[in-house]
Amino acid sequence: MSTQFSPLKKLADDPGADLAEAALEIARLFQPGLVSDPWLDQLDRHADAVRRGLGSQASALETVRALGGYLFDQLGFAGNHEDFYDPRNSFLNDVLERRLGIPISLSVVYVGIARRLGLAAGGIGFPSHFLVQVRDEQGLRVLDAFDGGRWLSVEDLNERLRRLYGEAAPTVQAQPALLRTAGLREILVRMLRNLKSIYQQRGDAANTLTAIEAILALEPDLIEEVGDRALVYRELGHTSAAAEDLRRYLASTSDAREAAKLTPMLEELEQTPTRLH
Numbered sequence: 476m477s478t479q480f481s482p483l484k485k486l487a488d489d490p491g492a493d494l495a496e497a498a499l500e501i502a503r504l505f506q507p508g509l510v511s512d513p514w515l516d517q518l519d520r521h522a523d524a525v526r527r528g529l530g531s532q533a534s535a536l537e538t539v540r541a542l543g544g545y546l547f548d549q550l551g552f553a554g555n556h557e558d559f560y561d562p563r564n565s566f567l568n569d570v571l572e573r574r575l576g577i578p579i580s581l582s583v584v585y586v587g588i589a590r591r592l593g594l595a596a597g598g599i600g601f602p603s604h605f606l607v608q609v610r611d612e613q614g615l616r617v618l619d620a621f622d623g624g625r626w627l628s629v630e631d632l633n634e635r636l637r638r639l640y641g642e643a644a645p646t647v648q649a650q651p652a653l654l655r656t657a658g659l660r661e662i663l664v665r666m667l668r669n670l671k672s673i674y675q676q677r678g679d680a681a682n683t684l685t686a687i688e689a690i691l692a693l694e695p696d697l698i699e700e701v702g703d704r705a706l707v708y709r710e711l712g713h714t715s716a717a718a719e720d721l722r723r724y725l726a727s728t729s730d731a732r733e734a735a736k737l738t739p740m741l742e743e744l745e746q747t748p749t750r751l752h
Contacts, residue, residue, distance in 0.1 A: 479504065480692035487660045487693050494598075494659060495567060495587035498580070501666055502566035504685055514568045518584075521545070522591035535611035538592055543624040546588065550574060552581060554621035560673050562682075565666055579605035579666055581620035597656040600665060601632075603639055608656065617654065660693055667693075671703075680710045698727045702737075709744060718744040 483504070486497040495518055499511040525545050529538060546552050555564050555575040563569035570576035570584060582598050585607050589596035596609040599617065606627070607618050617627045629647055632654075636644040647653050657665075671686035687704045690697060705720035721741045725734055 477688065477692075480689050483663070483689060484692050487663055490659075492659060493587070494583055494590075494662065497659060497663055498567040498583045498666065501663065501670075501689070502568050504689055505562070505670070505682060506566065506568070509568060514571055517571055518587045518591060521550075521588050525588070525592060535594060536613060538594055539589075539609055539611050539616065542585070542589060542592065542594075543618070546585060547620075547624040552576070552584065552620075553623065554578070554581065560676065562670060562673050565670050565673070576621075577669070578619070578621040579662065579669065582607045583662070583666075585618075585620045585624070598662050599654055600657040600661060601653060602636065604635065605657075605665065608654065615654070664690055664693055680707050683707050684711065698724060702728070709740070714744045714747045 483497065483500040486492040486500060493515070496511060496515060499509065499514055503509040503511070525538070525541050528545070529541055533541070552570075552574045555561060555577065558564075559577060563573065564575060564577045565580055567580060567583060570580045576584070579598070582605050586596045586598060589607075589609055594609055594611075596607060599606040599608050604619070604621070607620055609616050609618065617632065619625050619627055633644070633646045633648075636646065636653075645653070667686050667690045671683055671690070674680075674682040674686060684704065684707045687700050687707060690700050691704070694700075701720050702724035705717045705724060708714075708717035708720060718741060721737060721744065725737060725741065728734055
C-alpha cells in the first residue's frame with residue numbers, strides 16, 4: 476500500500492477516530508497540501524456557538540433543536556441540488572466553506588458538531604441516501620441533512636423505501652438494520668465511491684485511480700474495485716499493473732460471461748509493453 480493512504484487507513488483502524496478528521500484526509504488525497512486543523516477548529520467554533528445559545532442545563536432534545544436551527548437556518552447549510560456531482564460537495568473543507576454538500580458530507584458536518592456537543596449521533600447508510608441518527612430523551616431521531624435537517628418519521632422512511640423499491644419494499648419495522656449506525660470505515664468507503672463515480676463520469680482517470688486505491692487501502696478484498704482499477708491502469712498505459720489486477724479479478728469472479736469478455740483483454744495486456752511517462 477502506498478504511504479499516501481497510510482494516514483487515512485490509520486484513522487479508519489482507530490475506533491475513537493474523529494469522523495471529520497478522517498473525511499478531511501479524503502479531501503487531502505485530492506487536494507495535496509490541505510491542512511486539517513483550521514477546519515477542525517471551525518467545527519469546534521460551531522459547537523461553541525450552539526453551546527452559548529443554550530442554558531447550562533439544556534436537554535439533549537433542546538441541543539438537537541438548537542443545532543438544527545444554527546446549522547441549517549442561521550448558517551444556511553444546504554444540499555447542492557444544482558450541481559450535485561461537483562466533487563467539492565464531497566470534500567469536507569469545501570463543504571464547510573461553501574455550506575453546500577451532498578447527503579453524506581452534510582451528515583458528516585452535522586455529526587461532527589453534534590458529537591462535539593456531547594450528543595449521541597452517527598450516520599445511517601440508508602439505501603440511496605445517507606441520513607443522520609441522533610438520540611435524545613425521546614429516543615432515536617432520524618434526520619436528513621440534505622433536506623435542511625428535516626426530521627423523518629417511520630412513515631417518511633418507509634415511503635422513501637417504496638419510491639426506491641416499489642410496493643414490495645421492506646419497511647424499517649421489518650428490517651431495523653436499515654437504521655443501524657454506519658461505521659467509520661463504511662462511511663469513508665461510501666465517500667470514496669461517490670468520488671470515484673464522479674471522476675469516472677468526468678473522464679478523469681488519475682483521480683479515479685486515487686479514489687479506487689484509497690478504497691482498496693481500506694478494504695483490500697473488494698474484488699470489484701480491483702477489476703475497476705485494472706481498467707483504469709489500462710487507460711493510463713500501466714499495462715503490467717493492469718494485467719496483474721485483471722488476473723486477480725478473473726481468478727475471483729464467478730461470472731462466466733464477464734470472464735469471457737475480459738480474458739481477451741488480459742491476453743492483449745500481457746503482450747503490450749507499458750508506456751513510459
